[in-house]
Amino acid sequence: MKKASVLMIIGSGLLFSLFFFPLWNIELGAPQYPVPLGMNIYIDGIKGVKEFDIQNIDGLNHYIGMKTIPKPEEMWEFTVFPIVIGLMATLGIAIGLGAFFEKIKPVFFLYWLLLMGTLGVLGMYDFNLWLLDYGRNLDPHAIMKMVDLNGNPLTYEPPLFGHRKILNFDAYSYPHIGAYLMALGMVFVFAAYLVGIKQYKK
Amino acid sequence: MKKRFNLLAVCSLAGIFMAGCNNPSSSNKQSGAMATNAAERVYVAPGEYDEYYGFFSGGFSGQLSVYGLPSGRLFKVIPVFSQDPEKAYGYSEETKPMLMTSHGFIPWDDAHHPDISQTDGELDGRWIFINGNNTPRIARIDLEDFSTAEIIEIPNSAGNHSSSFVTENTEYVVAGTRFSVPVPQRDISIKEYKGNFKGTLSFISVDQKTGDMNLSFQIMMPGFNYDLAHPGRGKSHGWFFFTTYNTEEAHSLLEVNASQNDKDFIAAVNWKKAEEYIKAGKGKKMPTKYAHNKFDNSTHTATSTMKEEVLILDASELPGLVYLLPTPKSPHGCDVDPSGEYIVGNGKLSANLTVHSFDKMLKAIESKQFDGESYGIPILKFEDVLAGVVEQPGLGPLHTEFDDQGNAYTTFFISSEVVKWKLGSWEVIDRKPTYYSVGHLMIPGGNSRKPDGKYLVAMNKITKDRYLPVGPDLNHSAQLYDISGDKMELLLDFPTIGEPHYAAAIKADKIMHKSREIYKLDENKHKYVTKSPADAKVVRNGKEVHVYMTMIRSHFTPDNIEGIKVGDKVYFHVTNLEQDFDVPHGISMLGANTTELLVTPGKTETFVWEPKEVGVWPFYCTDFCSALHQEMQGYVRVSLADSNIELSWSLDDE
Numbered sequence: 001m002k003k004a005s006v007l008m009i010i011g012s013g014l015l016f017s018l019f020f021f022p023l024w025n026i027e028l029g030a031p032q033y034p035v036p037l038g039m040n041i042y043i044d045g046i047k048g049v050k051e052f053d054i055q056n057i058d059g060l061n062h063y064i065g066m067k068t069i070p071k072p073e074e075m076w077e078f079t080v081f082p083i084v085i086g087l088m089a090t091l092g093i094a095i096g097l098g099a100f101f102e103k104i105k106p107v108f109f110l111y112w113l114l115l116m117g118t119l120g121v122l123g124m125y126d127f128n129l130w131l132l133d134y135g136r137n138l139d140p141h142a143i144m145k146m147v148d149l150n151g152n153p154l155t156y157e158p159p160l161f162g163h164r165k166i167l168n169f170d171a172y173s174y175p176h177i178g179a180y181l182m183a184l185g186m187v188f189v190f191a192a193y194l195v196g197i198k199q200y201k202k
Numbered sequence: 203m204k205k206r207f208n209l210l211a212v213c214s215l216a217g218i219f220m221a222g223c224n225n226p227s228s229s230n231k232q233s234g235a236m237a238t239n240a241a242e243r244v245y246v247a248p249g250e251y252d253e254y255y256g257f258f259s260g261g262f263s264g265q266l267s268v269y270g271l272p273s274g275r276l277f278k279v280i281p282v283f284s285q286d287p288e289k290a291y292g293y294s295e296e297t298k299p300m301l302m303t304s305h306g307f308i309p310w311d312d313a314h315h316p317d318i319s320q321t322d323g324e325l326d327g328r329w330i331f332i333n334g335n336n337t338p339r340i341a342r343i344d345l346e347d348f349s350t351a352e353i354i355e356i357p358n359s360a361g362n363h364s365s366s367f368v369t370e371n372t373e374y375v376v377a378g379t380r381f382s383v384p385v386p387q388r389d390i391s392i393k394e395y396k397g398n399f400k401g402t403l404s405f406i407s408v409d410q411k412t413g414d415m416n417l418s419f420q421i422m423m424p425g426f427n428y429d430l431a432h433p434g435r436g437k438s439h440g441w442f443f444f445t446t447y448n449t450e451e452a453h454s455l456l457e458v459n460a461s462q463n464d465k466d467f468i469a470a471v472n473w474k475k476a477e478e479y480i481k482a483g484k485g486k487k488m489p490t491k492y493a494h495n496k497f498d499n500s501t502h503t504a505t506s507t508m509k510e511e512v513l514i515l516d517a518s519e520l521p522g523l524v525y526l527l528p529t530p531k532s533p534h535g536c537d538v539d540p541s542g543e544y545i546v547g548n549g550k551l552s553a554n555l556t557v558h559s560f561d562k563m564l565k566a567i568e569s570k571q572f573d574g575e576s577y578g579i580p581i582l583k584f585e586d587v588l589a590g591v592v593e594q595p596g597l598g599p600l601h602t603e604f605d606d607q608g609n610a611y612t613t614f615f616i617s618s619e620v621v622k623w624k625l626g627s628w629e630v631i632d633r634k635p636t637y638y639s640v641g642h643l644m645i646p647g648g649n650s651r652k653p654d655g656k657y658l659v660a661m662n663k664i665t666k667d668r669y670l671p672v673g674p675d676l677n678h679s680a681q682l683y684d685i686s687g688d689k690m691e692l693l694l695d696f697p698t699i700g701e702p703h704y705a706a707a708i709k710a711d712k713i714m715h716k717s718r719e720i721y722k723l724d725e726n727k728h729k730y731v732t733k734s735p736a737d738a739k740v741v742r743n744g745k746e747v748h749v750y751m752t753m754i755r756s757h758f759t760p761d762n763i764e765g766i767k768v769g770d771k772v773y774f775h776v777t778n779l780e781q782d783f784d785v786p787h788g789i790s791m792l793g794a795n796t797t798e799l800l801v802t803p804g805k806t807e808t809f810v811w812e813p814k815e816v817g818v819w820p821f822y823c824t825d826f827c828s829a830l831h832q833e834m835q836g837y838v839r840v841s842l843a844d845s846n847i848e849l850s851w852s853l854d855d856e
Contacts, residue, residue: 052720052781059755059782063829143830 004196005100011188012092021178043081045072065142106196246273261701274696283311287797295808299506304491314703323651327712331366338362355492364431382425395453399425424577436542440474447532467526485513518578528584535601548599559589590628603648605655613640638664646707719783721804728806730775735759753787754779755828761836765849788824
């Protein structure tokens with residue numbers, strides 16, 4: 001039981017890495033940008049990969065009427081996400097400690113994991129909504145109003161995952177270190193659950 | 203006299219013989235690009251980088267050009283001593299002070315010998331120095347910005363030619379005078395040259411952190427012409443060697459009267475001794491006047507200060523400071539091999555190349571067996587200091603550089619060739635023609651303890667039929683040779699800017715990674731910076747109007763200005779708000795009596811416009827900055843001097 005509890009504590013504790021490492025990364029390369037512009041998405045805000053990337057992305061986006069990349073205070077998510085992650089990590093560690101001292105059954109590891117999974121999916125859904133709004137809700141006075149072959153206005157949202165060609169830019173969107181560490185944490189928690197119930201049954 | 207006649211006869215015979223050997227058309231066929239895969243060896247594929255940065259002096263263009271080697275592609279022309287309308291250098295209010303001298307604003311000079319800073323005798327790529335020959339000046343170019351950071355004028359000098367060469371740790375940049383002149387300048391007859399005219403050798407100290415130059419001291423020398431110089435290195439570190447000509451002290455028809463002495467001198471200067479003398483208080487302060495100009499990267503503005511004093515050490519009065527090494531026939535180049543032992547005097551009218559030994563020189567000084575003196579400076583015996591002679595290598599030797607295998611390479615102006623010879627055995631190994639009349643040559647690191655014996659670049663004065671004809675004035679040229687084998691191989695031939703007197707090259711990876719991309723707007727301390735469009739404004743102060751303007755893709759703020767009047771002096775202080783690499787914006791105003799500005803990201807620059815006619819006058823961005831570049835424009839309304847139109851400015855009528 002002790003082994004499982006330690007795994008649970010480490011697994012849920014890995015959530016704290018999200019306070020230090022970005023969750024997601026979007027890169028924008030173009031012929032004029034052989035070194036791509038990039039943004040790292042943290043749970044508490046968006047930062048440029050290089051010092052002036054955000055400013056330069058905003059500068060380019062003004063041609064097609066996109067809003068500027070939101071500052072932390074402009075999106076409630078950047079306030080709420082750190083609280084939720086902090087609470088979930090604390091809760092996970094508490095469950096782990098409870099199990100360590102044999103006050104809590106290992107099935108709670110699974111409950112924690114399901115709750116975390118649900119929150120994760122909601123987070124991704126919310127992130128996608130923002131991407132869609134960011135790419136489609138354009139300034140009607142934009143300098144360049146591009147349409148497709150059928151005359152529909154072009155949209156510019158970067159992909160949630162993978163590659164998309166947006167005018168002269170190639171956008172690549174992938175999870176970053178924080179997400180990988182979180183995923184590793186989830187694997188630990190699930191392993192904790194498996195190990196835990198095995199030992200608990202004995 | 204009879205002996206000389208014979209020598210000349212031999213020379214001219216040799217000349218005919220060699221000219222026959224070097225028939226360019228025949229050797230062209232032998233070394234065609236197809237036969238030797240030369241094309242492949244200089245081909246740098248699109249998007250790939252050259253192995254070396256090559257810095258070529260612009261000679262009478264006053265600038266310094268940056269080429270890639272081995273491709274011979276031109277990357278940039280850095281304005282140094284001459285105004286450059288392309289970059290507004292010497293035209294913008296910020297850069298005008300760079301070209302100030304004690305004679306006022308001078309828009310041009312003759313840029314000669316670039317030299318890259320060194321640490322422990324190796325090129326370090328911090329700065330490159332170059333001399334202005336005409337109105338004596340030394341410039342320091344910062345190799346993060348690739349722009350001129352500092353220019354210091356050299357007083358008591360005229361024809362600043364034996365310059366600008368650095369010591370092994372860049373302790374000093376050294377500058378010697380070509381012309382001797384009355385010091386201090388005074389109204390005397392030119393015929394009173396002998397004994398009254400003096401030459402000075404200037405030692406400019408360099409701050410190792412900032413690069414700031416300071417004219418530390420000058421050594422007062424006899425009235426010879428000081429032609430070229432190079433530092434001692436390794437064991438001869440602490441010494442500096444200068445070739446002299448006109449030791450006859452002729453003041454007219456020098457081509458004859460300064461060619462009479464069988465031997466002139468190489469002056470060996472012990473600058474460590476000079477430092478001791480200064481510490482001992484033997485220097486004399488002399489009133490003078492020279493400009494010291496610095497560009498500040500945070501205010502983006504140059505300042506010019508007039509200095510009024512210089513410390514003089516008199517070589518005639520201070521024993522052990524200078525010794526004279528007899529060297530045949532008006533030596534030009536003065537080149538020191540990587541070990542610091544050999545000092546090559548390229549006697550341009552001599553049939554042979556003379557090489558002195560540093561060790562022998564020290565021994566001769568110790569034994570005090572002098573061959574007389576000149577103005578109190580001991581002359582060493584020729585035989586005592588001679589290391590060896592390269593016999594009959596060619597005609598008109600000018601300059602020598604070295605590889606890392608103990609070989610030397612000398613250019614011969616008259617016979618138009620580069621000759622490879624062995625240090626120590628003094629035998630000629632190879633010779634290759636140049637097209638034509640080669641002056642300087644350069645091997646990357648060839649003036650350091652660690653030469654890179656892969657390429658040699660010859661710089662030629664005459665090009666004649668080498669390129670498509672373009673009228674009577676032609677470019678000079680450079681030829682790139684592969685010297686990695688026993689025999690030199692001509693790989694590439696490319697035209698140059700102005701007249702390249704010497705060049706310096708360094709491995710690209712020593713500087714490419716520190717090359718600046720932008721200036722941070724946050725750190726911009728220009729007096730008239732505008733950091734946000736919200737702060738853009740127009741301020742009137744009597745007849746002076748200051749426009750605080752910003753530029754970003756793809757508009758100026760403000761772009762409509764009214765209330766300017768005929769007779770106003772309008773200062774446009776323009777800040778480029780971009781913080782993205784390679785996004786400069788330009789600005790030019792119809793009728794402004796100056797150049798455009800080309801403002802790199804984060805910088806502020808200023809031009810002045812004095813409108814003479816009423817009307818509405820446009821300005822626009824001169825660098826195709828973006829897809830909406832053609833829209834990047836604005837108008838200024840100019841009214842009569844007595845009109846009561848209020849000063850106003852706007853962007854999008856706001």
